[in-house]
Structure formats: C-alpha cells, structure tokens
Amino acid sequence: MTTGTELLRIDGVTKAYPGVVANDNVSFAIQTGEVHALLGENGAGKSTLVKMIYGLVKPDSGTMRLHGQPYAPSQPSAARTAGVAMVFQHFSLFEALNVAENVALGMENPPPMRELAARIKSVSEEYGLPLDPARMVGDLSAGERQRVEIVRCLLQDPKLLIMDEPTSVLTPQEVDILFKTLRQLAAEGTAILYISHKLEEIRALCDEATILRRGKVVGTCTPRDVSAKEMAELMVGAVLTPPARAASRDWGDATPALEVTGLSAPSPIPFGTSLKDISFSVDRGEVLGIAGVAGNGQDELLLALSGELRGAAGMVKHKGAPIGDTGPNARRAMGFVAAPEDRLGHAAAPDMSLVENALLSGTIRKGLTRKGFINWGATKAWAAEIVAQYDVRTPGTWVAARALSGGNLQKFLMGRELSQAPEVVIINQPTWGVDAAAAAFIRQEILNRASDGAAVVVISQDLDDLLVVSDRFAALNEGRLTPPRPTKGLTVEEIGLMMGGAHGMEVAHNG
C-alpha cells in the first residue's frame, strides 16, 4: 500500500477525568492513504482519544497537527470542516427520521433534500453500499444503518475517516464488503483510523497499529507481521489462557431440560422482530450457542424463554412439562435464570444499589425473603460474594448500578445469575463490553455451570463467545432459527451464511 505524507500528528495528548487518566501523554501519527489501527481493552482510552480528534472532548494538554497546521477543533462541526469524519460505535442515528434526513444532520452545508437524495444514491452505489434515501432508519437492519453512517461520512469527502468498532454488528460477509470499501478509500488517499479489538480483522485490514493500555501507548506494530496472540498480550499486558472445557458426560435424562417447539410470537418491542416457528432442545450439561446480527429476534427470544413474553403452554417445555404460559417468577422457581442484553433498565434497575439489584433477581432461588420481609443480611452477604468472586471493581455493594462502568456491571450481572445454582441458563450477550480477561472468566463460568448439569442457551453477536462455549450452534435471521449444528468443524463462512449472508450488499465498483 502506498502511504504518502503525514496527515495527522498527535503529540503528548493528555486528558484526565476525576479519578481516572483517560489519555496519558499519547503520541502517534497517521499518513495519508494509511489504515491505522487503534488497539486496546475497554477503558484503555481509545474512545476518548478519537473524541478529541473529532472535537467532542478537549485535551488537557498536548497538541495535534493536521497537514502540519495546528489543529484544535472546538466542536465536531470544526472537525468536519477540516475533513475529519467519524462512524460511531453506538450508532448516532435517528430512528424516526429517514435516511436522507439522517445524512443531512451529519453534514455542515447539506444541499437541498432532493439533490442530497440523488447524491446518496450515487455515492452509495459507487462504494457498493446501496441505500434508499426515503426509508425510515428505524426499519433498517444493523448493517444497513452502518451503511447510512458510512455514506454520511463519504459525502463530505473526508481526509481522515475514524471508525469506532464498526464490525461488531455485521455478518462475516458484510465485514468483507466493508473492508473492500475501506481499501478502495485508502487507495484514493483517505486515511482511516480504525478502532477495534477484533485482532484478526486488524491483521487483515490495517497497515500500522498503535496499542493503548490504561491511557498510555504501550507499543506499535505492523499487524501483518505479528500474530493475533502477540497483539492480545500487548493489549492486556498479561499472558492469556483459553477456557478449559470439562469432558462431556451423560446425565441419563429421558427428556431434554429445555425444549422449544414451534415458538411464534409477535414482538412487544417497537421496530422489533417477531419470532417465527422456532424449535430447538437443550440437554443438561449442554451449551447451545445462538448467533445473529442485532435485531433479528434475540431480545424477543430471551423474553420468550425467561417468561416475560408468554405464549401457548406447549411452546416451551422444561423436563417435558409445558411451561410456555408461565411468568418469570414461576420459571425462576423451576430453576431458570435469564440475563438480558440491556444492562441498564432491563437486567438492572439503574438507580438501585447492587444489593437491591441482587435481591430483585435472586430472591426466589436464594430464599432472600420470608413472609414478605427481606433478609438484608443474607442479601448483602451474597452481593458481596458476587463482587469478590467476579472481580467487580466498585467502592462497595451500596453503589447504584448506574455508577458502575458497563464492563463491571456486566460482570456483576453475570455473577448474579450464574451463582443461583441454575438448571436452565439463558444469556444474551454475556461478554458485551467486558475486557478480554473478564470475558475469559465469564466464558469459563458458563462452561462450569454446564458441567454442573445446567442446560445453557447463549445468545450472542460475538462469534468468539459462541465458538468457545457452545456445543451446538444455530443462528437467528429475521426471527427464524436455523437448525442447530455441532460447533466442531463449522467454518466462519458457513456461520456467515447461517446468519443470513450479506443482506444485499455488493462489492465496491471500481470507479
């Protein structure tokens, strides 16, 4: 790849928040036409750093130079004017507005709507990301939404394109097409700053990498020349051990611990996906992994299994007994535990303390209430136990759930569900937003529950999760479940096809 002159140089940038130094004397440079990776664990300071480049956050000290000129954007519009564009990790889109309106909001001087719609069509087709400007964003799939973000950036002819974890919601095929688009852009001279923790992708795409740990640059490398394991160890600063799996054993049960037959249900969520004729069964000691791109029925499936969404009795069976019409508390009493994806608001009450949150889910299985009175002593002890065992970093168990960082809260919530001696475990996104060490620990705990004899259903968009923990593998696509297949021997390509392929994307046209 041809790399040209220096585009952006960051020199000794420091940014501190109360109690934490997000960036400590960070320096690096990007050339024009270069794809530069920014690597690091959660909380390493990647997001803060790119927010400074995009003008959302001001550095405490240090300088930035763009094209050799001093560069200090006071707000995102200044950054956009200077030729810096950004695709956000959590989409910065408006669901009730259409594609053209969303694009217009991210531009400095948008042309009139009709002209803009025509430009969206031509640019999106040129780069193999077809889009209909008149469609509501709320009706688009995750992959299509990302196309909106990318096209929004492309229309401004950026010199530097920042992408914050762009592939976390895409199928492998969609990732391939995205990479072709990005390589085409780089060949045209655009520099790309690419943030991810998916190391194989970085090896496939990036020319240079800067690795951050706890706010500091701990190394640089050329991703093609080093192994993923070496990069991971640089990121974490420790040697990683993969989770161990106990030998499978026969529990001698005649009926499966969890059996789902012909489960169909309309979605209770606005813009949600209805479940269509889902069938599978899970035996004791077995882990079923369910993959799928966000918004293909994962949330609805979790609701139907946890009992929040009730259907006909025969749709869900526990050891042969029909329970499809029972509610969450009845199912918990039978040995079910469920961990939904949405941490604040669904899995946890944000303004309640960790002790109270532990009580809310654990009261039935842990016997924390008697005759309507709460046994606070036992609840506090249990919450403290979870905090200690799952390495939750918090000043104490009295803090509100909202005050914890996403990864720490995730560890607490996983610990809460997995330490209830469950018979059936249903988890959506077990390692979402936690660092590699904690992810390995959570995966190990899931495997331990299975070897204790629990039937486990893991729903995840992270293929690494599923390939490590699951015995059998299925995928959700538009509310339908593919027949489960043994995980051993599946290729990434087969998995991608199970997840629905490329959703109508096409390879970038040369032009």
Next chain:
Amino acid sequence: MDLSSINPAVLIASLMVAAVPIMLAAIGELVVEKSGVLNLGVEGMMIIGAICGFITAVETGSPFLGFIGGAVGAAVLSLIFALLTQVLQANQVATGLALTLFGLGLSSLMGQGYVGIKPPATGMVPFGPLADIPVLGRVLFRHDPMVYISIGIIAAVWATLKFTRMGLIIRAVGESHDAAHALGYKVTRIRVLAILFGGAMAGLGGAYLSLIRVPQWTDGVTAGAGWIALAIVVFASWRPWRVLIGAYLFGGISVLQLNLQVANVPIPPEYLSMSPYVITIIVLVIMSSGRGRAALNAPAALGQNFHAAR
C-alpha cells in the same frame, strides 16, 4: 327545545374564535415536545399570559401591545421551567405541574386591581365587501386578526418542521439527544429556545382569552384550556395541521354545548358543560389504544433529561 335558534354560520364563526387559545397553546407545546421536552405547565403559562396581556393592554390602551405583553410574560415564566429542567436537571413532570400551580397563584395576585375592568376592544380585520357575502362572509371574513394569525402560525410551524434545517434539528434533538450531541448539536440550547417559543405561544393564547374571548379578568380565567391544549398535542399525534383540526373540534364542542343549553335541550347543563372534557378523555383513550402510528410518531426522547456525559 328549539334547535332552529342555532344558526350554523354563527356557530362556525364562534367555534373559530373559541378554538384560538387552545390552538396557540397547543402548537407551542407541539414544538416543545418535538424537541423532547414535556412541559405540563401550559395552563400556568396561559394564565400568566392572560394577566400580563390584560395589564399591558389596559395600561397602554393598545390590544396589540397587550398580546406582546402576554407572550413576553409567559415566555419569562417558561424560562423558570427551562432553568430548572435543562440546567438543573429537575424532573420535567413535577416541574411542569409546579409551574401551573405557581402561574395560577401569581396571576391571581397580579390581577387583584384589575377585576371588573373592560380591556380596550380589538377590531375586526376590515375585509370590506367580502364581509358582506352571505354565510361565507360571516364565517370567514368577520374576525379579529388573531384568528388569522393563529392559522398562519400553524402553517409556519408545519413548514419549519418539515422543510427547514432548523426544523430537522429540532426533530433530531427530540428523537435522540445523545446522537444529536454526538453530531455536535447544542441540545440544551435548542431545547431552551423551544421552551421559550412554547411559553410565548401559550401566553398569546392566554391573552386572547382575557382580551377578546371573555373579555375581562377573573381568577382562573383559563379554566383548564391549558390541559386541553396538552391533550390536543397527543390527539394530533404531533402533527401541526391536526392541531388545527383538534382545536376546532374541541372549540366546536364547547360552543355547541352553550348553544344547546340556550336551546333548552332536555339534558342537564352540567353534563353539557363537562362534555368537552369527557370527549377529550375518550379521544385520548382511542388514540392511545391503537399503539400503532400514534405511538410511533411520539418523539422518542420525550420527557427525558439530557446530561452531556463525558
């Protein structure tokens, strides 16, 4: 019973007048809610607008200055709401209710010396010979300027929200303040301006009550018009032209029930006077039971406070 005493042309003309206050207050609240803020203080802002407009008109002798005074007075009151909810992050529902109670009390205090006075009269818009067309002239061309201005404001709000960048930004902020902030829009500033606009419109509506519709000052002159305006915003599913329809519907019912009382319809008058409010409740129940388009058209960030995280 004598229904022949009801003249349809006069009925329509008077419902247009009756609809003006709630229409103005509702279109203001619509913009506020589109920006993601729920201000339940419409009733309080209306009555402050009513008394400020009344005092200004009486002291200056100019109804025009009276309307300006009403709008400014209510906008100042809405600034308290903006300060509490947008800067100090207070709960919007509680603050809005407090604003209503505060406005009712304050207006009563301010109006003590003005009970029993007649405000200067507002003239009709001179349409000349047009006003003499039978029926049509009575319905369309014999009104005070505010009737036409209020319709103009509906059209302006509709066009602004639909066609301009400012309207797009207001809708975006009400849809997802986090995304709007990430793109670099000043969420708090946009919402404060929307709240001020909503206050000014409620004030205009209130001033119309005390200067033209009633026209005098009595305590509690708004009599729940602010609450009906809030209901109309939901009834209109946040669409400006439906605010006009809603306001005419409720204005029509309140005028009709007066006419029916005069015509000695054998229904107790208490039932007739409660009918606009009963119909408000029924319409709201029907609108919300659909869960379909009406629910989807509601601004997604409505009533949520925004705090710029790091």
